[in-house]
Amino acid sequence: MTFHVPAVDISAWVTGGTPDEKAMVADAIDAACREVGFIQILGHGIPSSVTGGLASAMDDFFAEPLETKKLSIAPKGTNRGYTPPKSESLSLSLGVESATRMNDFFEAFNVGLATSDFPGVELDPMEYAENVWPDVAGYRDRIEAYFAEAGRVARTMTDIFAAALDLPAGFFDAYTDHSIDVLRMNNYALPPGTVDLDGDLIGMSEHTDFGIVTVLWADQVKGLQVLGADGSWNDVSPADDALLINLGDLTSRWTNERWMSTLHRVKPPIVDGTINRRRSAAYFHDGNADATIAAIPSTVEPGGEALYPPITVSEHIRAKLAGSRAGKINTAATREAARVLAANAG
Numbered sequence: 066m067t068f069h070v071p072a073v074d075i076s077a078w079v080t081g082g083t084p085d086e087k088a089m090v091a092d093a094i095d096a097a098c099r100e101v102g103f104i105q106i107l108g109h110g111i112p113s114s115v116t117g118g119l120a121s122a123m124d125d126f127f128a129e130p131l132e133t134k135k136l137s138i139a140p141k142g143t144n145r146g147y148t149p150p151k152s153e154s155l156s157l158s159l160g161v162e163s164a165t166r167m168n169d170f171f172e173a174f175n176v177g178l179a180t181s182d183f184p185g186v187e188l189d190p191m192e193y194a195e196n197v198w199p200d201v202a203g204y205r206d207r208i209e210a211y212f213a214e215a216g217r218v219a220r221t222m223t224d225i226f227a228a229a230l231d232l233p234a235g236f237f238d239a240y241t242d243h244s245i246d247v248l249r250m251n252n253y254a255l256p257p258g259t260v261d262l263d264g265d266l267i268g269m270s271e272h273t274d275f276g277i278v279t280v281l282w283a284d285q286v287k288g289l290q291v292l293g294a295d296g297s298w299n300d301v302s303p304a305d306d307a308l309l310i311n312l313g314d315l316t317s318r319w320t321n322e323r324w325m326s327t328l329h330r331v332k333p334p335i336v337d338g339t340i341n342r343r344r345s346a347a348y349f350h351d352g353n354a355d356a357t358i359a360a361i362p363s364t365v366e367p368g369g370e371a372l373y374p375p376i377t378v379s380e381h382i383r384a385k386l387a388g389s390r391a392g393k394i395n396t397a398a399t400r401e402a403a404r405v406l407a408a409n410a411g
């Protein structure tokens with residue numbers, strides 16, 4: 066079976082297409098969400114100057130010495146600021162004890178929506194933590210410009226999802242008007258020779274994303290692998306100017322697994338004892354902390370049962386982060402864990 070990430074041009078939803086044009090896009094997105102869970106999108110409308118700014122800001126920050134980068138470590142328990150290599154293990158977010166425990170070698174910088182973005186709304190300052198910004202000229206401006214664009218694209222995707230699922234227009238708005246949104250900028254780099262010392266190192270171990278939808282910018286250097294329905298891992302890199310979209314667990318729960326949160330990992334190939342540096346930036350659109358996610362009735366067979374109990378966004382994200390960040394196995398992810406174990410066996 067050949068694995069293929071479908072490409073969909075969403076410009077009808079970005080620049081105001083006809084109802085027919087929009088319906089064709091929604092149908093293509095529904096098929097991609099049912100069959101693959103990863104999509105390449107074109108026509109997203111993010112200017113290349115903005116993605117160029119994101120990439121150059123990442124280059125400027127990650128080139129700093131480790132000790133300088135560590136000045137941007139945010140208070141414990143917040144999903145913000147710098148995370149050095151080997152401080153997370155994504156596979157633990159799934160409840161799977163990984164052989165590569167805390168051996169994910171990516172380093173990252175996280176920014177997100179904060180309490181100050183929602184004046185008058187009562188929010189947990191840990192979940193909506195304020196950002197920390199490094200002392201790098203123009204960094205904040207470049208990141209904020211991309212963050213706003215990626216957030217717009219994530220919201221456009223939920224508009225398309227509502228149409229694709231035959232839900233009323235704006236269905237997702239009430240769940241996302243103070244959404245936990247985080248941009249994780251990932252840098253995969255190892256000094257030459259390191260890879261020989263520890264065969265267990267992996268760029269980012271296998272995981273599903275946690276929230277509603279992820280907008281993923283990635284450069285075209287090899288490393289991202291996506292699990293196919295047949296249990297095979299497949300290399301994926303975006304076409305020129307394309308962004309990758311993938312679904313998170315909350316959407317899989319919401320749609321009673323009509324749509325899947327697809328497993329993926331980052332395993333940069335080792336060439337001459339080293340790896341080629343690779344960059345990505347994942348914008349996670351996770352939903353309002355206090356929103357309750359329960360299967361959309363039309364996705365449950367008549368007389369059938371929902372596959373998951375209702376859960377709040379907050380409960381779900383906390384359990385996931387406790388796994389990846391604190392090494393605490395997520396025991397609430399049995400259905401997801403079963404999928405990983407099946408894949409590893411295959």
Ligand SMILES: O=C(O)CCC(=O)C(=O)O
Pocket residue numbers: 249251269274281283289329330331344345346347
């Ligand atoms: O680096 C990539 O392409 C994927 C990153 C990713 O999966 C994540 O940050 O959740």
Ligand SMILES: [Fe+2]
Pocket residue numbers: 272273274329347
């Ligand atoms: Fe991911």
